[in-house]
Amino acid sequence: MDIKEIKRLVKLMIDNDLAEMNIVDGDQKISLKRGSGDQGRVIVDPAGLPGAAAVAAASHTAVANGGAHAVAADEPVSDLIEITSPMVGTFYNSSSPDSDAYVSVGDTVGDDTVVCIVEAMKVMNEIKAERTGRVVEVCIRNAQPVEFGQVLFRLAPN
Numbered sequence: 001m002d003i004k005e006i007k008r009l010v011k012l013m014i015d016n017d018l019a020e021m022n023i024v025d026g027d028q029k030i031s032l033k034r035g036s037g038d039q040g041r042v043i044v045d046p047a048g049l050p051g052a053a054a055v056a057a058a059s060h061t062a063v064a065n066g067g068a069h070a071v072a073a074d075e076p077v078s079d080l081i082e083i084t085s086p087m088v089g090t091f092y093n094s095s096s097p098d099s100d101a102y103v104s105v106g107d108t109v110g111d112d113t114v115v116c117i118v119e120a121m122k123v124m125n126e127i128k129a130e131r132t133g134r135v136v137e138v139c140i141r142n143a144q145p146v147e148f149g150q151v152l153f154r155l156a157p158n
Helices: 003-015 051-064
Strands: 020-025 028-034 042-045 070-072 081-084 089-092 114-120 123-128 133-138 151-156
Touching: 003 020, 003 028, 114 151
Parallel strands: 042 070
Antiparallel strands: 020 028, 028 042, 081 151, 089 114, 114 123, 133 151
16 A cells, blocks of 8 residues: 555545544555544554555654644553543534633643533533543544544543
């Protein structure tokens, strides 16, 4: 699989707002995973790609994702705390379109801090942090659909 093909696949993911794509072509395989939102990450699983192609795929994927960083699938997970969606619905970062976001990158949150709303079946559900830390990443854009268990925010522990 060459770099042009990987670039085309990443563009296809972004254009169609796909979160994950697994491709097998003979003995080559590639697994692309993308977080939601402007700050989403593309994770390249280099299994089946020659060493140089895997490195090139990771760096090229990062460029194709609008500057987001690429992470090899076997890279160790950081100690960041994830706040995930407790339900399927639509993510809202504020109580109304005219209001400020509940939290932004750099804000400190506590257990009872409301971080967002997830609308499900016309019911607005306030989502609390249920953890203490500093927001380091907002993983989804306002008014975007979310899945159960999808990461909404990442916090650095205090």
